[in-house]
Amino acid sequence: QVQLQESGPGLVKPSETLSLTCTVSSGSVTRYYWSWIRQPPGKGLEWIAYIYYSGSTNYNPSLKSRVTISVDTSKNQFSLRLSSVTAADTAVYYCARHNKADYYYYGMDVWGQGTTVTVSS
């Protein structure tokens, strides 16, 4: 059973860069799409970006100028960088696998437990 685990700092200062890594265990990043999604406290879900194992990417236009997603197939990991953060970026950040190999349409079927990131000085 594939498992995902987010890791990274829980506290980031305003204007700095948020960096998170998702480690994939009991499975491979190969042939799947992988996404980052976030959820501000008490609010709904916002998709941030996806990456295919080959390196192909797609970003939410509202965040595109500040976001970079990358994949390291040798480490079975993918990562998120969000620059110039503000308090509005405070959220639980989830990594997730897309449902079907080689397709991104069919939702996200495996999720990490989520990691809380607070932006504060």
Added chain:
Amino acid sequence: DIQMTQSPSSLSASVGDRVTITCRASQHISSYLNWYQQKPGKAPKLLICAASSLQSGVPSRFSGSGSGTDFTLTISSLQPEDFATYYCQQSYLTPLFTFGPGTRVDVK
């Protein structure tokens, strides 16, 4: 940009009730609509993809229907473990993977 709406935003129901949640897209999205269940402090769980395809392991009391702009999630007989927030998500138009605002189902 595409917008997703859900109705109702919340509902109160009893165990055994039939529950219906509606999701509407501001533009045509064919059948590229997914449904999730989220419980407090937990990650979302994919229930249904492609509007009506039940994920493996999801109880058959959950069902989805619709295409184009109007979609429905139905729980045929609400169980205690079904009290949660439900989100729809489109996966067809930019920005991809737009979620609806959620429908909270709580105890009547």
